[in-house]
Amino acid sequence: MVRVVIQLDDYLVKLAADLPRRFEYARGLRRRFIFEELQGKVNSFMGGGRCATVFLPGLRATGKTTLLGQLYFYTHSLSSEVIYLPVDELKLLGFTLIEAVERYLEIFRPERPVLLLDEVQYDEKWPLTLKVLNDRKQFLIIATGSSALNLKESPDLARRAEHIHVHPLTFREYLYLSEGVLGKGSLKPLLDFDVELIERSMAESAPYLWKAEEYLRTGSLPFSFDRKEPEVYEAVFTLIERMIYRDLPQVKGFDSQTLEKTLKLLFLLANPKGERFSYERLSKILGMAKGTVISTINALIKAGILVEIPSIGGMTKKVKKGPKLKFLAPTLRAALLYKSGELEKGLSALLEDAVAFYLSKIGKLEYEPEKGGADFVLTVDGRKYVVEVGLGKDRVTQVRRSMERVSADGGIVIGEKFYANDDILSIPWRRFLVLI
Numbered sequence: 001m002v003r004v005v006i007q008l009d010d011y012l013v014k015l016a017a018d019l020p021r022r023f024e025y026a027r028g029l030r031r032r033f034i035f036e037e038l039q040g041k042v043n044s045f046m047g048g049g050r051c052a053t054v055f056l057p058g059l060r061a062t063g064k065t066t067l068l069g070q071l072y073f074y075t076h077s078l079s080s081e082v083i084y085l086p087v088d089e090l091k092l093l094g095f096t097l098i099e100a101v102e103r104y105l106e107i108f109r110p111e112r113p114v115l116l117l118d119e120v121q122y123d124e125k126w127p128l129t130l131k132v133l134n135d136r137k138q139f140l141i142i143a144t145g146s147s148a149l150n151l152k153e154s155p156d157l158a159r160r161a162e163h164i165h166v167h168p169l170t171f172r173e174y175l176y177l178s179e180g181v182l183g184k185g186s187l188k189p190l191l192d193f194d195v196e197l198i199e200r201s202m203a204e205s206a207p208y209l210w211k212a213e214e215y216l217r218t219g220s221l222p223f224s225f226d227r228k229e230p231e232v233y234e235a236v237f238t239l240i241e242r243m244i245y246r247d248l249p250q251v252k253g254f255d256s257q258t259l260e261k262t263l264k265l266l267f268l269l270a271n272p273k274g275e276r277f278s279y280e281r282l283s284k285i286l287g288m289a290k291g292t293v294i295s296t297i298n299a300l301i302k303a304g305i306l307v308e309i310p311s312i313g314g315m316t317k318k319v320k321k322g323p324k325l326k327f328l329a330p331t332l333r334a335a336l337l338y339k340s341g342e343l344e345k346g347l348s349a350l351l352e353d354a355v356a357f358y359l360s361k362i363g364k365l366e367y368e369p370e371k372g373g374a375d376f377v378l379t380v381d382g383r384k385y386v387v388e389v390g391l392g393k394d395r396v397t398q399v400r401r402s403m404e405r406v407s408a409d410g411g412i413v414i415g416e417k418f419y420a421n422d423d424i425l426s427i428p429w430r431r432f433l434v435l436i
Contacts (some may be wrong), residue, residue: 023069045140053134053141057302058166063145081110097123117143118330131157168329171433174219185436206435212430215348220329235336270336272349314365326356374402384408
């Protein structure tokens with residue numbers, strides 16, 4: 001068998017020439033809302049602005065590579081001094097990231113290049129490499145990586161780099177990318193109890209509300225658009241397996257047996273009754289030490305699969321009562337429920353995932369651990385809101401009691417009806433989802 005040795009110089013020249021073809025698929029796709037912010041970074045740099053390093057950490061399948069492809073075309077329309085480097089591909093070919101960047105600079109001789117670096121976590125020395133490149137004050141570096149990427153980031157680099165997380169899709173962004181309708185929205189009218197603006201948004205979005213359940217099941221990750229529903233679940237389940245067996249070992253050195261039980265743990269947590277499981281019960285069901293269960297859940301949080309919502313109150317209460325756990329993207333839970341045959345029972349749980357995702361983007365999110373306590377307590381700009389999520393239930397009395405207990409400024413019910421009084425607002429869940 002003849003071993004083919006690829007020279008780095010030849011690879012880079014071919015890569016640079018081939019990028020328009022490689023990213024041709026991205027030309028016709030609508031851009032994620034985050035693109036505008038990244039476009040601004042490029043414009044500032046091209047206009048003589050400061051050099052910078054921007055990290056784009058995020059869950060797998062949130063469209064990070066497509067974002068870089070679209071940024072490549074946009075930047076190339078302004079200057080030829082742009083290169084995209086797939087770090088996973090470099091590793092496969094036996095090249096390091098620093099070698100590739102140094103040879104690119106030597107071959108093409110750019111003065112102020114834009115470096116688009118994809119999946120940087122595949123290079124073992126990426127934190128040091130990016131720190132060295134950043135300190136040269138010569139580049140705009142935009143680098144993507146898994147959510148676990150932050151864990152190996154050096155303190156020096158963390159201080160130097162800006163972080164812009166690539167989140168799953170909101171319902172509004174899902175509608176924009178799939179249908180070309182609506183645009184960016186805001187939760188500010190909800191927090192301000194601005195009934196007029198909420199009603200205006202409700203009227204604008206009314207024709208699309210029927211897609212809300214579709215969004216909860218399959219729409220929070222952008223690769224679902226051209227697939228049938230069962231295909232989405234199978235693809236997402238494969239994605240979950242990849243995150244467990246590829247990403248988690250980067251977070252913590254779990255053995256193969258622990259990784260197998262991690263998948264079982266996710267099935268338990270995806271069950272609509274999964275939140276009721278204590279660490280002790282999970283330990284018994286899985287045959288894992290309680291400490292291992294806790295460290296596994298922490299790893300799933302750091303890898304971006306789960307979201308941790310702490311209990312409200314002092315440290316003693318928080319230590320005694322564990323966090324509420326939600327899936328970062330509702331589609332992750334939906335795929336697990338589909339595989340276990342329980343998807344039809346999971347709408348409320350999927351909705352709570354989406355609500356937690358929305359609210360955690362704008363403020364500090366906690367929950368009230370007592371029986372009958374609030375689903376969520378949101379603090380934004382010094383104002384505290386009790387938030388209850390419920391399908392077919394009147395939660396106003398419960399909200400009022402929770403408001404008194406936690407000294408909240410307002411209460412929000414996400415359920416079936418729309419009405420508002422001085423300090424409590426109720427909004428139908430589909431109309432809440434379409435606000436942003």
